Amino acid sequence: MGxxxxxxxxxxxxxxxxxxxxxxxIGLSTTIxxxxxxxxxxxxxLILSGSLGSSSKLAYVMTAWVPVLLCSAxxxxxxxxxxxxxxxxxxxxxxxxxxxxxxxxLQESLPPxxxxxxxxxxxxxxxxxxxxxxxxxRLYGNVNEIxxxxxxxxxxxxxxxxxxxxxxxxxxxxxxxxxxxxxPSLWLPAFEGFQVSPIELLLGIxxxxxxxxxxxxxxxxxxxxxxxxxxxxxxxxxxxxxxQMLLAFGLCGxxxxxxxxxxxVGTSARHNLFPLISSGxxxxxxxxxxxxxLSALWSVPIAFxxxxxxxxxxxxxxxxxxxxxxxxxxxxxxxxxVLITKGLQSRxxxxxxx
Amino acid sequence: xxxxxxxxxxxxxxIPANKDITLTVExxxxxxxxxxxxxxxxxxxxxxxxxxxxxxxxxxFDGLPVRFTSPAQAVAMGVGMLHQDPLDFPALSVxxxxxxxxxxRLWLNRHPxxxxxxxxxxxxxxxxxxxxxxxxxxxxxxxQLEILRLLWLGVRxxxxxxxxxxxxxxxxxxxxxxxxxxxxxGKTIIFVSHKLEEVKSLCNKVTVMAHGxxxxxxxxxxxxxxxxxxxxxxxxxxxxxxxGPLGPPLLELDHITVSDWHLEVKDFTLRxxxxxxxxxxxxxGSGQHLVLKVCAGLLRxxxxxxxxxxxxxxxxxxxxxxxxxxxxMPAGRLEEGLIGGMTWTEHAALVERSxxxxxxxxxxxxxxxxxxxxxxxxxxxxxxxxxxxxxxxxRTLLALLPFQPKLLLMEHPxxxxxxxxxxxxxxxxxxxxxxxxxxxFTSSELDELIERSDRIVVxxxxxxKVLDSWRTGMEELGESIGGKGFG
Numbered sequence: 001m002g003x004x005x006x007x008x009x010x011x012x013x014x015x016x017x018x019x020x021x022x023x024x025x026i027g028l029s030t031t032i033x034x035x036x037x038x039x040x041x042x043x044x045x046l047i048l049s050g051s052l053g054s055s056s057k058l059a060y061v062m063t064a065w066v067p068v069l070l071c072s073a074x075x076x077x078x079x080x081x082x083x084x085x086x087x088x089x090x091x092x093x094x095x096x097x098x099x100x101x102x103x104x105x106l107q108e109s110l111p112p113x114x115x116x117x118x119x120x121x122x123x124x125x126x127x128x129x130x131x132x133x134x135x136x137x138r139l140y141g142n143v144n145e146i147x148x149x150x151x152x153x154x155x156x157x158x159x160x161x162x163x164x165x166x167x168x169x170x171x172x173x174x175x176x177x178x179x180x181x182x183x184p185s186l187w188l189p190a191f192e193g194f195q196v197s198p199i200e201l202l203l204g205i206x207x208x209x210x211x212x213x214x215x216x217x218x219x220x221x222x223x224x225x226x227x228x229x230x231x232x233x234x235x236x237x238x239x240x241x242x243x244q245m246l247l248a249f250g251l252c253g254x255x256x257x258x259x260x261x262x263x264x265v266g267t268s269a270r271h272n273l274f275p276l277i278s279s280g281x282x283x284x285x286x287x288x289x290x291x292x293x294l295s296a297l298w299s300v301p302i303a304f305x306x307x308x309x310x311x312x313x314x315x316x317x318x319x320x321x322x323x324x325x326x327x328x329x330x331x332x333x334x335x336x337x338v339l340i341t342k343g344l345q346s347r348x349x350x351x352x353x354x
Numbered sequence: 355x356x357x358x359x360x361x362x363x364x365x366x367x368x369i370p371a372n373k374d375i376t377l378t379v380e381x382x383x384x385x386x387x388x389x390x391x392x393x394x395x396x397x398x399x400x401x402x403x404x405x406x407x408x409x410x411x412x413x414x415f416d417g418l419p420v421r422f423t424s425p426a427q428a429v430a431m432g433v434g435m436l437h438q439d440p441l442d443f444p445a446l447s448v449x450x451x452x453x454x455x456x457x458x459r460l461w462l463n464r465h466p467x468x469x470x471x472x473x474x475x476x477x478x479x480x481x482x483x484x485x486x487x488x489x490x491x492x493x494x495x496x497x498q499l500e501i502l503r504l505l506w507l508g509v510r511x512x513x514x515x516x517x518x519x520x521x522x523x524x525x526x527x528x529x530x531x532x533x534x535x536x537x538x539x540g541k542t543i544i545f546v547s548h549k550l551e552e553v554k555s556l557c558n559k560v561t562v563m564a565h566g567x568x569x570x571x572x573x574x575x576x577x578x579x580x581x582x583x584x585x586x587x588x589x590x591x592x593x594x595x596x597x598g599p600l601g602p603p604l605l606e607l608d609h610i611t612v613s614d615w616h617l618e619v620k621d622f623t624l625r626x627x628x629x630x631x632x633x634x635x636x637x638x639g640s641g642q643h644l645v646l647k648v649c650a651g652l653l654r655x656x657x658x659x660x661x662x663x664x665x666x667x668x669x670x671x672x673x674x675x676x677x678x679x680x681x682x683m684p685a686g687r688l689e690e691g692l693i694g695g696m697t698w699t700e701h702a703a704l705v706e707r708s709x710x711x712x713x714x715x716x717x718x719x720x721x722x723x724x725x726x727x728x729x730x731x732x733x734x735x736x737x738x739x740x741x742x743x744x745x746x747x748x749r750t751l752l753a754l755l756p757f758q759p760k761l762l763l764m765e766h767p768x769x770x771x772x773x774x775x776x777x778x779x780x781x782x783x784x785x786x787x788x789x790x791x792x793x794x795f796t797s798s799e800l801d802e803l804i805e806r807s808d809r810i811v812v813x814x815x816x817x818x819k820v821l822d823s824w825r826t827g828m829e830e831l832g833e834s835i836g837g838k839g840f841g
Binding site: 217218219220221222223225226229230232233234235236237238239240 | 652672673676682684688689690691692693694695696700703704705706709710711712713754
């Protein structure tokens with residue numbers, strides 16, 4: 001991973017690069033829209049109005065932004081250690097499963113605030129253990145974390161289906177639409193007239209800030225960076241690379257699990273557990289962190305931007321019968337064009353600089 | 355075919371691997387290319403066999419200039435190279451390997467080719483089953499297969515790069531008689547090796563290389579002394595200062611056996627006492643690296659015991675060795691020692707003993723400033739280590755060593771440093787031995803070994819000889835490194 005190209009340090013050059021990449025991405029997306037027989041201007045307009053066009057839509061984007069921020073914060077940790085935590089989706093799911101389970105057990109007996117807090121802890125624990133499992137497979141089973149994570153994602157997904165249709169099915173009917181929703185007392189409180197909970201917003205922002213501070217300021221952060229850049233040297237220096245890698249997986253999983261909790265109790269949540277509850281937020285966060293070039297600062301706006309595209313493109317399906325996956329296409333194009341411009345830059349500017 | 359290399363230059367980045375090398379090999383001869391590892395032999399041979407192209411210089415075959423850009427083209431012109439590590443496909447059969455790289459026709463004609471392979475093998479007394487898997491063969495047999503493949507492709511010049519490092523004595527005899535036969539048939543053989551005795555027994559002529567240059571040529575037979583001198587330079591008189599008495603045993607290797615894929619050091623015993631400096635000598639890859647790794651806890655001996663200050667450390671993990679007061683400095687600067695993409699200050703923070711939760715960047719920077727000054731690195735703490743020159747990276751490795759280790763293990767500690775820095779840094783290191791630290795280091799510099807160590811352990815193909823550096827001259831050491839006195 002280069003560490004300078006889109007960071008703030010490179011200022012003008014990085015900014016120009018980003019602009020070029022965005023133009024390339026828009027160009028490519030336009031081409032695809034034209035092929036599909038849609039008007040690009042109309043489509044981009046719909047995405048914009050669908051995400052930022054009204055206060056309720058903006059609120060919706062902001063609530064979806066939080067889990068992406070939480071996952072991004074976690075991924076900053078694993079990516080800095082050079083680990084590809086593809087299993088983040090499953091960690092989100094396990095966070096949601098643990099949180100749901102905790103709430104189902106406690107909802108009758110404890111005050112809502114206590115139930116929500118304990119559920120958050122359960123979410124942290126669920127995600128962390130699923131993350132450590134991927135890490136353990138890598139360290140002790142010699143299973144690359146990409147394959148291990150992918151496998152664990154499937155298992156977590158299947159587990160939700162089993163729970164929703166089996167032990168946790170709604171009274172009477174068992175359907176894949178999910179478990180019995182929790183009562184509004186177990187929803188995170190939102191602003192009056194603006195459906196965003198200050199708790200989740202604060203959580204999302206503060207977690208990514210904390211992650212950034214910890215990565216720069218602690219010995220763990222420094223050691224993870226060393227492991228990511230050169231595990232052999234790090235080991236010979238005496239850094240316990242196995243333990244720290246496992247810890248990185250645990251931390252990332254914990255934050256992903258917290259995102260899972262938000263997806264159960266958050267303002268725009270369905271307030272129950274259902275299959276595919278992770279909704280690709282983890283994968284989206286991978287794109288965000290890669291695009292931000294591992295910068296926590298840049299991850300925040302990029303996460304917002306990507307969430308807005310995802311939410312806005314839902315309108316394409318509702319109003320123009322276009323597939324809503326167009327949003328994913330645009331996001332993918334953006335990442336690819338940034339990577340390509342970056343690659344081309346380093347390839348063609350190299351001899352210019354020497 | 356007569357081969358001439360004229361004024362070959364090759365740089366890798368700023369590092370010169372071949373400096374103005376001119377070499378003539380007559381047709382039908384066995385020509386040795388002798389030199390230490392890193393002398394530039396392999397580079398030169400890769401130039402000749404089309405693996406890399408030279409920056410400058412000319413190649414002539416039978417007096418005619420040639421030019422090729424790939425090994426395949428070189429083979430087509432009659433030059434084939436047998437690499438140090440077999441470049442074959444272990445998962446495929448002997449016959450499939452044999453056919454790989456043969457000029458492309460759509461269909462393989464396995465049956466007749468299998469017969470040809472067996473016939474060719476028979477000529478040299480090689481026994482290769484066309485249908486067996488290459489992964490089931492020994493390294494020696496894989497070599498035989500590769501030689502046959504190159505011959506079948508019509509090479510007239512055969513280059514062998516350190517062919518004897520991984521094969522049995524029996525296979526070596528077979529290989530040598532095959533090579534002699536090929537030379538009689540008019541083939542030109544270039545035999546690359548760092549083993550004096552082998553070159554002397556096999557070749558008609560030898561060219562010696564050192565530090566990227568050709569330092570001389572001799573017709574065999576010639577004196578070993580002469581060859582050693584060309585390999586290591588003229589012996590310089592060494593002055594040694596006396597030193598205080600040694601302390602109790604610190605590190606004890608007790609009848610250890612250790613091996614990697616082509617080498618075994620058997621039943622080796624060494625006691626390093628507090629305050630003592632032990633030099634490990636030998637041509638690169640003769641076993642000294644294995645022993646040093648055992649001392650550091652990075653390699654587990656298959657037999658024997660390792661004790662540190664009378665505590666049994668055998669099989670304990672590396673971090674336990676570090677905790678017991680061992681410090682290890684590897685040879686690969688950016689590969690094993692430093693972390694590219696991180697600054698000097700970050701390195702200073704990384705090697706901090708018993709780190710707290712938060713990094714104290716102020717302290718780390720102070721430490722960095724101080725050590726940079728002590729080791730005369732002439733750079734800022736904010737410098738990324740990959741931006742340092744090789745010499746400064748070496749100084750950085752040394753500067754990052756803990757202040758008061760009990761035992762310092764170092765691979766080529768002064769590689770790339772000038773005389774003055776070497777002298778200065780050795781003084782820093784040796785001052786630690788006065789406080790009871792011991793040093794074990796590997797080196798390929800004869801004068802350094804004699805001058806700095808109390809005892810020298812010489813390794814040759816996994817065998818070991820201990821010399822008292824106070825009573826050993828450069829010539830004796832050089833000859834021992836070359837294999838003299840190992841039976």
